[in-house]
Amino acid sequence: MHIKQIELSGFKSYKDAAPSEPFSPRINVVVGANGSGKSNFFHAIRFVLNDAFVNMRADERQQLLHEGAGAAVPQAYVEIVFDNSDGRFPVDREEVRLRRTIGRNKDEYHLDRKHINKSEVTNLLESAGFSRSNPYYIVQQGKIMSMSAMKDNDRLELLKEIGGTKAGARGP
Template sequence: MMTGINYSMKAQAIKFLSAFVEIVFDNSDNRIPVDKEEVRLRRTIGLKKDEYFLDGKHITKTEVMNLLESAGFSRSNPYYVVQQGKIASLTLMKDSERLDLLKEIGGTRVYEERRRESLKIMQETGNKRKQIIQVVQYLDERLKELDEEKEELRKYQQLDKQRKSLEYTIYDKELHDARQKLLEVEESRSKISEKSAKMYNEVLNAHEESRDLEKVLKDLTKEVQALNKEKEAAEKQQTEAIKKQAELELDVKDMLERFSGNIQAKDDAIKQLDILQKEIQDSQKELNKISPIYDEHLSKEKDITKRIMEREKQLSILYQKQGRATQFSSKAARDKWLQKEIDDLQRVLSSNLAQ
C-alpha cells in the first residue's frame, strides 16, 4: 500500500529551518475513506510549527489519527513492524494471550473499546435526553404560567391605564380648583396690599401733620414761656411797687405823725404817693395788656394739645387697622373675629338696655 517516502530538508548555515516527510498510499482498494487511488500525507516541521497536509490540504493531527485508524493503522496495534525476537515470544504465548493478540491485531479490541465508549456516550446521551425532556416539560409548564401571567398583566395594564386616567382627571380637577383658589387669594392679597399702602400713606401723612403740630407747639411753648417770663417780671414789678407803696404809706404815716405841722413835707409825701400810685397803675395796665395775650397763647396751646391727642388717636386707629390687615391668615378668620366683636357689642348693648 505504501509506495514511497520522500524526505527534504532546507538548511542555512548549520541550523535547519524546516523539514517534511511525505507518505504516498496506494488507495486502489479504498481502504482510506478518500475518493482517490493515491493519497499523499505530508508532515512539515519547522522552528515554530508542526503541520499535516492531505493531498496538499491542511488538516489537524486528530484528523490524521482518525483517518489512519479508519484504514486499520491503530496506535494500539504495534504489529505492522515485526521486531526481533517477537516471533519467539508469540510462539510461547498462552491461548488466552494469543486470543487477546488476535483481537488486538484484528482491531476487535479497538472496536470493543469504541463500543464501550459509544455505550457510555449513549447512556450519557439518554440521561441528558431525560434531563432535556424534564427541562422541556418544566419550560412547557413555565410557558403556561407565563401565558396566564401575561393575561393577568394585560388585564392589570388595562386597569392601570383606567386608574391613571381617573387619577389624571382627579388631579386636573384639583389643579383647576387650586388655581381658582390661588386667583382668589391673589385678588384678596392685592386688595389688602392696596389698602395697606393707603393706610401706610395715611400714617405717613399723620406723622407729617404730627411733626408740624409738634413744631408749632414748640414755637407756642417758647412764646408762652417768654410771656410767662414777662408776666413774672410784671408781677414782680407790681409786687415791688405794692411793697414800695406800703413802705411809702408807712413812711407817709410816720411823716404825718412826725411832721403833722409841716405842710411842705406832707405835700412831698403826697406827690411821692401819687407817683407810686401812677407807677402801680402803669404796672397794672401793662399786666392787663399782657394777660389777654397770655390767655390767648394758653388757649392755643390747649387747642394744639387737643389736636395732637386727636391725631395720635387717629394714628393709633390706623395702626390697629394695619395690624388687623395682617393679623388674619384668611377671609374666614377675619369674618369670625368680626362676628365675635359684633356679638360682644350686642351683649354689652343688651346689658345696658336691661339696666
C-alpha cells in the same frame, strides 16, 4: 491500500529529500549496512502514522531534525504516498499523500498538499483501518524477540488484538 512511496527530508539521518523506491503491494524488504538509516526510515513512518509523536516539545522536535555537517536543517518532513485504488481512504482519489512537517516551532499535516489538523489525520487513518489502540502495523526492532518469548495464550491474545477480533469475541 498499501504504501507506494515515502519521501523524507531533514528527518534524522536524511538531510536532503530522499524518495524511496516504489513499494510493492505485497512484500518489501529494507536492507542496508549498519548506520545507513534503516531504523530511521521506519521511525519516519511511525512519526506520520502513530500517536507516539504527538504534543512534542520544541526540544523533542529538534531531536528529529537532521544534525550533521553543513548548515542546520530548520525543518523536516516525511511524506507517505498510499495507493488507494481499493478505496480504503474515504477520498475519491487512487493516490493519497499524507505529509507531516516539523520544525522547532512547527508541527503540521498536509493531505494531498492541503493543510489538515491532527484530529482529521486520526479520523482519516482510522477510517482506512489504522488503529490508535493497536499500532502493530510496524513491529519495532526488538519486539519480535519479546513476542516469541511470550506464553502461547498471551501471544494468541495479542494476535487477536492485532487482528481486531478480541473485542467481544468469544470462542467455542
